[in-house]
Amino acid sequence: AQSVTQLDSHVSVSEGTPVLLRCNYSSSYSPSLFWYVQHPNKGLQLLLKYTSAATLVKGINGFEAEFKKSETSFHLTKPSAHMSDAAEYFCVVSDPDYGGSQGNLIFGKGTKLSVKP
Amino acid sequence: NAGVTQTPKFQVLKTGQSMTLQCAQDMNHNSMYWYRQDPGMGLRLIYYSASEGTTDKGEVPNGYNVSRLNKREFSLRLESAAPSQTSVYFCASRTQRGAHEQYFGPGTRLTVT
Numbered sequence: 001a002q003s004v005t006q007l008d009s010h011v012s013v014s015e016g017t018p019v020l021l022r023c024n025y026s027s028s029y030s031p032s033l034f035w036y037v038q039h040p041n042k043g044l045q046l047l048l049k050y051t052s053a054a055t056l057v058k059g060i061n062g063f064e065a066e067f068k069k070s071e072t073s074f075h076l077t078k079p080s081a082h083m084s085d086a087a088e089y090f091c092v093v094s095d096p097d098y099g100g101s102q103g104n105l106i107f108g109k110g111t112k113l114s115v116k117p
Numbered sequence: 118n119a120g121v122t123q124t125p126k127f128q129v130l131k132t133g134q135s136m137t138l139q140c141a142q143d144m145n146h147n148s149m150y151w152y153r154q155d156p157g158m159g160l161r162l163i164y165y166s167a168s169e170g171t172t173d174k175g176e177v178p179n180g181y182n183v184s185r186l187n188k189r190e191f192s193l194r195l196e197s198a199a200p201s202q203t204s205v206y207f208c209a210s211r212t213q214r215g216a217h218e219q220y221f222g223p224g225t226r227l228t229v230t
Contacts, residue, residue, distance in 0.1 A: 009157070034218060043121075043207060044160075044221040090159060094217055104150075104175070105219060107159035 002027040004093050006108035014116045019063075019078040021111045023091030026072060032094040033074045034105070035065055039087045047089070050074065061085070086115045119143050121222035123208050129228045130198045138193040138225050140208030148211040149191040150175075150219060151183060153204040160207065166191055198229045 007022040025031060033050040048059025055067045061084075065076045074091060091108040121142045130136055142149065147168045152160040152175075162175030166185040180202060182194045195202060205226050209219040 032217060036221075043223040044209075046218050046220070049218050104162060104165065105160075107161075109157060109159045 002031065002093055002106055004091050004106055004108040006089075006091050006111050008111050009109065010112045010114070012114040012116065013081045015083055016080050019076070019081045019085065019113065021076040021089050021091075021113065023074045023076065023108060024072055025074060025091070025093045027093055033065075033067060034092040034094070035059065035063070035074075035076050036090045036092060037087050038090065038110075044090065047076070081113075081115045083115050083117065086113055088112045121208055121210055121220055123206075123222035123225050125225060126223065127226050129230065130195075131230055132199060134198050135194065135196050136198065136227075137195075138206055138208075138227075139190070140192065140222060141190045142208075142210040142220070143189065144210060144212075144220065145188070146210035146220075147188070147213055149185065150209040150211070151181075151191070151193045152207045152209065153177065153202075154207060154224075155204050163193065163206075195227075198227075200229045203227060203229045 003026050005024045035047040036044040037047050038044050047063050048057045050057045050067045058064045063078045065074055067074050088110045090110050093106050124139045150165045151163040154160050161177050163177055163181050164175055164183040166172045169188045172183050184192045205224050207224050208222040211217055211219045
């Protein structure tokens with residue numbers, strides 16, 4: 001069965017320093033992987049997606065993620081944090097053949113990113 | 118583009134009351150979803166509809182019913198609300214192409230007292 005583990009429930013960084021949010025997945029198939037961001041009291045916004053075209057995926061707002069099959073990881077990074085990056089981030093896997101539920105998403109429990117001035 | 122819209126934004130119910138959460142999308146997507154979000158739990162799938170006229174249970178369907186009214190609209194009904202259904206509810210729709218990413222509405226914050 002597929003699953004997603006976000007290794008940190010809370011990450012705190014200073015403005016201008018790098019961001020690393022860690023995610024490991026398990027899937028029996030070649031998954032699609034996503035990162036979504038949720039600002040306080042808002043809906044979820046797609047940051048980036050991996051579909052096997054390239055292992056390094058660039059997203060919006062300077063974020064990127066690298067798919068590493070050998071490590072079953074899909075960590076999210078950003079070179080320099082901005083105050084507006086403070087939000088909750090969700091790593092998500094879509095397993096196309098999961099139980100016949102085509103395209104259903106499995107969410108990690110989320111990582112709350114705090115950015116200090 | 119409106120994308121995915123949800124009504125209402127907030128609702129307070131008493132135990133045993135019923136209500137329907139409305140969702141509509143204008144992206145011509147076939148698949149639509151209802152999730153609930155609870156602190157520390159991520160999002161959990163309640164029901165989904167792969168196409169107009171079909172619905173299926175997700176991870177946590179108990180206490181809910183859904184209706185896929187047409188291609189645009191997918192409603193979630195609580196027949197007899199319970200305090201355990203206090204949550205934030207999100208509707209989403211999914212592209213048919215590429216990575217099949219889902220697009221989310223702004224959410225409905227429901228409190229059951």
